[in-house]
Amino acid sequence: MEKIANKVRETARLALANGEVNKILGWKKGDFWYDSYPAFITEEEGTASLIWDSFCVANLSKYLIEQLKEDIKVGVFLKGCDARAFNQLLKDNRVDRDKVVIYGLPCPGMIDPEKVKKAGLAKGLLDVQKSEDEVVFITKEGEQKFSAREFAYDKCLTCQYPNPVVYDELLAEEVERNNTTEYFYQDVEEIEKMSPDERFAYWVEQFSKCIRCNACRNVCPACSCEKCIFDNSKANVAGKAKVDSEEQFFHIVRAYHVAGRCVDCGECSRVCPVGIPLAKLNRKIIKDITEFYGEHNAGVNPSLDAPLETFKLEDIDPFETRAKGGK
Amino acid sequence: MKVLKKEKFPQIWQAINQAYELYLPIEKDDRVNFAQWTEGETVNLEALKTEISPKDVIFPQSETYLKFESDGKKLQLESVESENREYVLFGVRSCDAVSFNLIDNVFLREPIDRLYEKRRNKGTIVSLACSEPEENCFCSSFQIKPEEASPGVDVAAWDLGDKILWKPVTEKGQVLTQKFAQLMEDASQQDQEELIKLQNAIKEKVKELPLASVDPKVIKGELKEIFESKVWDELSQSCLGCGACTYICPTCHCYDIQDFAGGNCGERFRCWDSCMFSEFTLMAHGNPRTTQKQRFRQRFMHKLVYYPNNHGSYACVGCGRCIEKCPVNMNIVKVIKRLGGEG
Ligand code: SF4
Ligand code: SF4
Ligand code: SF4
Ligand code: SF4
Numbered sequence: 001m002e003k004i005a006n007k008v009r010e011t012a013r014l015a016l017a018n019g020e021v022n023k024i025l026g027w028k029k030g031d032f033w034y035d036s037y038p039a040f041i042t043e044e045e046g047t048a049s050l051i052w053d054s055f056c057v058a059n060l061s062k063y064l065i066e067q068l069k070e071d072i073k074v075g076v077f078l079k080g081c082d083a084r085a086f087n088q089l090l091k092d093n094r095v096d097r098d099k100v101v102i103y104g105l106p107c108p109g110m111i112d113p114e115k116v117k118k119a120g121l122a123k124g125l126l127d128v129q130k131s132e133d134e135v136v137f138i139t140k141e142g143e144q145k146f147s148a149r150e151f152a153y154d155k156c157l158t159c160q161y162p163n164p165v166v167y168d169e170l171l172a173e174e175v176e177r178n179n180t181t182e183y184f185y186q187d188v189e190e191i192e193k194m195s196p197d198e199r200f201a202y203w204v205e206q207f208s209k210c211i212r213c214n215a216c217r218n219v220c221p222a223c224s225c226e227k228c229i230f231d232n233s234k235a236n237v238a239g240k241a242k243v244d245s246e247e248q249f250f251h252i253v254r255a256y257h258v259a260g261r262c263v264d265c266g267e268c269s270r271v272c273p274v275g276i277p278l279a280k281l282n283r284k285i286i287k288d289i290t291e292f293y294g295e296h297n298a299g300v301n302p303s304l305d306a307p308l309e310t311f312k313l314e315d316i317d318p319f320e321t322r323a324k325g326g327k
Numbered sequence: 328m329k330v331l332k333k334e335k336f337p338q339i340w341q342a343i344n345q346a347y348e349l350y351l352p353i354e355k356d357d358r359v360n361f362a363q364w365t366e367g368e369t370v371n372l373e374a375l376k377t378e379i380s381p382k383d384v385i386f387p388q389s390e391t392y393l394k395f396e397s398d399g400k401k402l403q404l405e406s407v408e409s410e411n412r413e414y415v416l417f418g419v420r421s422c423d424a425v426s427f428n429l430i431d432n433v434f435l436r437e438p439i440d441r442l443y444e445k446r447r448n449k450g451t452i453v454s455l456a457c458s459e460p461e462e463n464c465f466c467s468s469f470q471i472k473p474e475e476a477s478p479g480v481d482v483a484a485w486d487l488g489d490k491i492l493w494k495p496v497t498e499k500g501q502v503l504t505q506k507f508a509q510l511m512e513d514a515s516q517q518d519q520e521e522l523i524k525l526q527n528a529i530k531e532k533v534k535e536l537p538l539a540s541v542d543p544k545v546i547k548g549e550l551k552e553i554f555e556s557k558v559w560d561e562l563s564q565s566c567l568g569c570g571a572c573t574y575i576c577p578t579c580h581c582y583d584i585q586d587f588a589g590g591n592c593g594e595r596f597r598c599w600d601s602c603m604f605s606e607f608t609l610m611a612h613g614n615p616r617t618t619q620k621q622r623f624r625q626r627f628m629h630k631l632v633y634y635p636n637n638h639g640s641y642a643c644v645g646c647g648r649c650i651e652k653c654p655v656n657m658n659i660v661k662v663i664k665r666l667g668g669e670g
Binding site (some may be wrong): 031032034035036037038039040058063066109118122123125163211212213214215217218219227229232233239240241242243270271273274277 | 356357358360378379386387388389459462463537538559561564565567568569570571573574575583585596598599600601604605609619650652654656657659660661
């Protein structure tokens with residue numbers, strides 16, 4: 001990855017130097033091994049601090065909404081999932097393609113610091129390096145090697161599009177996909193096996209953990225409304241009380257609002273501070289949409305019609321054909 | 328000083344639970360958070376920090392304080408008293424224990440917050456020293472000593488392997504100790520020596536932590552100067568404006584007041600709010616903070632400048648939760664360092 005990181009820095013430097021863009025969105029490194037965080041760079045010399053490593057998980061595409069409010073051209077580094085997010089923002093008319101230069105980064109999968117911590121490896125950890133399928137943990141005492149899969153984010157393990165689906169320049173060779181579709185729906189199938197009562201109890205319990213911080217919403221590229229109803233006191237539909245009814249209401253609205261537009265980036269699950277498995281819900285909806293209307297991968301091709309935004313006479317009536325009853 | 332064997336834990340939980348509400352770090356779905364104990368829960372006192380701070384025990388995320396009903400002409404108001412029994416909060420780490428004092432400064436000064444005061448007075452706090460501080464801990468930057476009993480706790484406890492050392496420090500702590508004294512033994516000379524060893528070991532570990540050198544005093548200058556610093560433009564760009572950092576933070580204490588209105592009757596409740604939210608300062612005339620930069624600046628100015636000006640101490644206890652939980656790795660350490668001229 002370090003070779004590509006050099007390319008990232010060089011690309012950014014050149015783009016600013018020759019005036020191709022006014023600002024670069026990339027990642028920088030902070031105090032800790034896992035601390036790769038969004039960087040906004042306007043000066044050529046700033047590009048030296050850019051990085052590309054196994055912790056560049058934050059998706060930079062949604063920042064474009066805010067950044068493009070200024071009349072500037074922005075260069076942005078996007079991974080596979082980030083590029084799908086970009087396309088969805090494009091489809092939702094939230095960004096202007098002409099004002100963005102996309103540097104695509106084929107993604108080898110990102111490492112989940114929580115998994116590292118759970119494995120008891122975080123203590124004294126100085127650096128984590130990844131090469132191909134191996135990850136090396138470096139401490140004062142020495143190095144330890146593991147299979148990278150063990151520490152990859154769940155979302156990366158099932159990622160279908162590690163290569164950017166939209167870019168102006170691709171900074172590395174495409175990576176190969178080795179994830180299968182069966183695995184993709186494993187979580188959903190576990191939930192589907194439950195009885196309606198069990199399923200209801202499961203989600204009630206999950207949602208009752210929600211502290212209504214809105215991280216899942218704010219990180220989501222499909223949640224890009226100018227004013228969310230949950231922030232609009234005039235809408236008078238939502239309260240901030242920590243009670244089951246409000247939490248469930250929030251989650252039903254969130255899940256359905258992104259239905260058909262969710263790009264399966266898994267960011268919502270990643271950022272939730274209490275660990276609610278929101279991706280399971282999104283994938284259930286993706287699975288249903290696929291069964292009802294055929295495969296649709298939001299953000300892969302923005303010129304395609306989205307199944308829930310179009311109506312065709314031959315569309316099935318899910319309630320008639322598939323109603324199963326229950327809660 | 329007493330000693331409580333860990334094998335007696337189930338018994339003491341049961342016994343405390345008879346007389347009090349009992350809050351403990353409880354493990355569920357792989358995550359540890361403070362919750363009310365009931366038989367069968369998995370208590371986890373090994374995990375250093377709960378994912379969310381225990382502040383919701385003393386300051387619940389939402390609470391109703393007024394019910395109202397109108398028959399068209401007359402409006403009837405009924406004040407709601409909290410129904411909670413006395414409670415014991417067990418296993419609070421030093422940073423979180425200090426955070427309670429910081430919240431007290433806000434709610435227990437005139438005009439005293441009635442709901443908060445009542446709930447606070449009902450609590451007996453048992454702290455547990457941090458045998459294994461973590462990489463993102465920087466409590467020492469705020470003169471917090473994780474090896475000692477934090478000011479304000481009723482009982483201080485230390486983990487000595489198969490037992491905990493139990494030291495009542497306040498009258499409330501004495502009462503709690505006396506009630507359950509039959510489950511404890513007196514601490515021996517050897518226990519006392521082990522305590523000193525443990526404390527020294529903790530002190531050493533704290534010194535070695537990667538963030539040990541973080542010092543909020545690097546932020547100097549006039550309020551206005553800090554307020555207008557360019558740093559805010561730069562740092563706030565990545566902030567998503569979610570409330571994660573504020574809701575997990577032990578010292579954030581802002582709240583909103585809302586009504587559950589249902590036709591001619593309803594409830595008025597208060598609930599946590601976050602300065603990072605876009606409608607946070609919305610008032611009848613509009614919103615004085617319209618950008619994420621202004622909101623972001625508020626969070627850190629409050630903790631590092633306004634609160635210290637008002638109360639004489641920083642409103643951060645260095646628990647490190649925001650370091651762990653911010654979706655984009657923005658946090659108070661980055662802010663302190665940048666305001667201090669680093670980076
Ligand atoms: S709902 Fe979650 S997985 Fe889907 S686009 Fe939004 S953040 Fe990504
Ligand atoms: S991120 Fe998690 S806790 Fe926060 S609002 Fe979303 S589901 Fe709730
Ligand atoms: S600093 Fe981080 S956690 Fe806090 S509001 Fe901004 S993005 Fe969310
Ligand atoms: S600002 Fe961060 S480190 Fe400080 S008390 Fe709050 S969560 Fe903990």
